[in-house]
Amino acid sequence: MTFLEKIIDKKKQEVAERKLQTFGKHTRKNPIYSLHKSVQAADHISIIAEIKRASPSKGAIQMNVDILEQAKQYEQSGAAAISVLTDESFFHGSLNDLKAVSEVVSIPVLCKDFTIDEIQIDDAKNAGASIILLILAALPLERFQRLYNYATEQGLEVLCEVHNADELKDALTVSPKIIGINNRNLKTFEVDLQTTTELVQQIDENGLTIISESGMRTKEDAELARNAGANTILVGETLMRSENVEKDMQALQVPLSSSAKGAF
Ligand SMILES: O=C(O)c1ccccc1NCC(=O)[C@H](O)[C@H](O)COP(=O)(O)O
Numbered sequence: 229m230t231f232l233e234k235i236i237d238k239k240k241q242e243v244a245e246r247k248l249q250t251f252g253k254h255t256r257k258n259p260i261y262s263l264h265k266s267v268q269a270a271d272h273i274s275i276i277a278e279i280k281r282a283s284p285s286k287g288a289i290q291m292n293v294d295i296l297e298q299a300k301q302y303e304q305s306g307a308a309a310i311s312v313l314t315d316e317s318f319f320h321g322s323l324n325d326l327k328a329v330s331e332v333v334s335i336p337v338l339c340k341d342f343t344i345d346e347i348q349i350d351d352a353k354n355a356g357a358s359i360i361l362l363i364l365a366a367l368p369l370e371r372f373q374r375l376y377n378y379a380t381e382q383g384l385e386v387l388c389e390v391h392n393a394d395e396l397k398d399a400l401t402v403s404p405k406i407i408g409i410n411n412r413n414l415k416t417f418e419v420d421l422q423t424t425t426e427l428v429q430q431i432d433e434n435g436l437t438i439i440s441e442s443g444m445r446t447k448e449d450a451e452l453a454r455n456a457g458a459n460t461i462l463v464g465e466t467l468m469r470s471e472n473v474e475k476d477m478q479a480l481q482v483p484l485s486s487s488a489k490g491a492f
Pocket residue numbers: 231278280283284285286410412414417441442443444462463464465466
């Protein structure tokens with residue numbers, strides 16, 4: 229069994245338990261913000277900055293982080309969106325984290341979880357998310373398409389995450405606005421930035437938000453993603469371990485050229 233299969237098995241259990249609960253809905257206090265619009269208007273690579281206490285591949289990263297201070301720093305340093313890992317069992321996150329973060333920032337918040345059911349989309353929206361994540365490696369195609377339609381009907385944006393050509397082909401069936409290319413293989417944890425280079429070449433549409441996810445550490449990495457045709461990067465561990473978030477984010481926000489695939 230791969231690690232991803234283990235995560236999905238646990239998620240199925242959690243969703244089944246969640247469906248037995250009848251607690252009232254959170255009432256979200258923030259509006260829904262558009263990541264896609266902000267990316268299309270930017271003249272530099274956009275950053276989705278992640279709140280990530282721990283991960284299966286790295287273990288503890290910053291267990292004692294003050295997530296509200298971290299989120300405010302991300303926003304002040306120019307983040308286009310904040311990703312909050314809400315999975316409890318493997319990432320030590322929660323929907324309460326997402327709710328708290330979305331109440332102190334005025335940019336979109338991504339609910340970074342392993343979404344397999346509509347109820348998770350309702351919960352993410354009620355907690356304040358503007359974007360949800362659908363991972364093609366974790367969903368049969370028909371389920372992905374249904375969840376994509378459900379989330380967009382709720383007014384949310386959807387980050388459709390792929391790691392190989394087959395998943396990209398499946399993701400394109402819904403004509404998504406936002407595609408995330410994960411450089412990390414979620415089955416082996418191996419990270420290879422060339423994944424972005426290889427897959428962006430297979431996207432014909434212009435004007436998409438194309439995110440290079442995982443393994444981003446330096447300005448050179450951001451340039452590599454930009455040169456491949458991505459207009460956005462998603463950065464977790466590097467920013468969580470950073471001693472100067474503002475400086476590190478400035479370095480990563482490299483200028484975009486109008487020839488970038490996802491640009492303008
Ligand atoms: O990060 C992991 O170990 C991981 C393992 C299994 C499934 C998902 C995982 N991470 C989720 C992500 O996609 C990353 O948090 C995100 O792209 C940021 O990556 P990084 O900048 O390398 O922390």
